[in-house]
Amino acid sequence: MPFTQEEIRIDLMCRIAEDGHWRGTLSLKADARALWRLGLHPGQPTSVVDGPSPPAWWHASGERYARRYGR
Secondary structure, eight states: OOSOTTTEEEEEEEEEOTTSOEEEEEEEEEOHHHHHHTTOOTTSGGGSOOSOOOOHHHHHHHHHHHHHHTO
């Protein structure tokens, strides 16, 4: 795993919704230094687009997947 236990925090908040079903919300927090180390911090030059966009079929496939699986 790219993160140590001290660099990441995951919280689960549970409640009963108005319809009587349980609902859970996850909160994920990562230390900015860990993101920097992996090249994922928005302040890094590597986090910006540095190449051509994927082809149109790739985007269309992603949109079909999102509609099919509700994501």
